[in-house]
Structure formats: C-alpha cells, structure tokens
Amino acid sequence: MGKVTFIEHDQTKHVAEFKHGSSLMQIAVDNAIPGIDGDCGGECACGTCHVIIADEWFSKTGVPNEEEEQMLSMTPERASTSRLGCQVIATDAMDGIFVYLPEFQM
Template identity: 85%
Template sequence: MGKITFIEHDQTKHVAEFKTGSSVMQIAVDNLIPGIDGDCGGECACGTCHVIVSDDWFRKTGTPGGEEEQMLSMTPERESTSRLGCQVVITDEMDGMTVHLPEFQM
C-alpha cells in the first residue's frame, strides 16, 4: 500500500493509504477527508472532487479528458494542475503524492 497526502485550504494535512487502481476521490471518501464530496459517485458529472496536484506529481496523473476539462472549466478555483479526483487512477508510482484541496467545491 502507498500513501497520499491531502492538504486542506487551511493547510491541515491528512495522510491516507491507498490500493493501486483506486481513484483519488475514492481514497478521500473512504478516509473521510474533509473537502472532497464526490456527489456523483465518480462519474465526472459534478466537480465536487476537485484537487490541485502538486507540480512535481501532475504529469503522473495523466491528461484530463474532454468531460473532465468541461467540468474543470466551471471551477472558480481552477489551477494549471487541477484535476477531478474521480478521474485520477492511482498507480504505484504515485506513492507519496500530495494534492491540495480548494476552499470550495462546486
């Protein structure tokens, strides 16, 4: 098992273990990380799992697809390294990854 660190907008840190193949959203929901709602259950339809990936980890998350880009375009706190957590599938090489949570979700 690997670990991922979630950092809330107030800098509160939460470290969660993950199994490869889980999504960032599912890891957050399973570990009761505040600030990740995942209202649509991971269907890329709500934008309530917005995370901002640290620069050094962003390339490992893959490229956002069209639906994800559309959802992110409506996110007021979007950054250049924003992703929807439901669309980021964890691999072994993401052990130690850090993601930041925006102050507000859509």
C-alpha cells in the same frame, strides 16, 4: 500500498493509504477527507472532487479527457494542475503524492 497526502486550504494535512487502481476521490471518501464530496459517485458529472495536484506530481496523474476539462472549466478555483479526483487513478508511481484541496467545491 501507497500513501497520498491531502492538504486542506488551511494547510491541515491528512495522510491516507491507497491500493493501486483506486481513484483519488474514492481514497478521500473512504478516509473521510474533509472537502471531497464526490456527489456523483465518480461519474465526472459534478466537480465536487476538485483537487490541485502538486506540480512535481502532476505528470504522473495522466491527461484530463474532454469531459473532465468541461467540468474543470466551471470551477472558479481552477489551477494549472487541477484535476477531478474521480478521474485520477492511483498507481504505484504516485506513492507519496501531495494533493491540495480548494477552499470551495462546486
């Protein structure tokens, strides 16, 4: 088991445990993290699980594919370390990761 800290726009922190292989979106939904909707159920089709990965953790999240890049391009709050939570699969190397939530989702 690992831990992820979700940080809301107002700096409220939520720590959630995860099992290797779960997506950040699923971890957030399973733990009722405010601000992560996951309307499409993790199909990379809605952008309602936009997260901003802390700089020091970004390299551990993999590389966005073309479909994810398209969805992120429509996000007004996109940052250089933005990802869609449904596309980031938790690994043991991500234990302790910090994930920031934008003020608004698409």
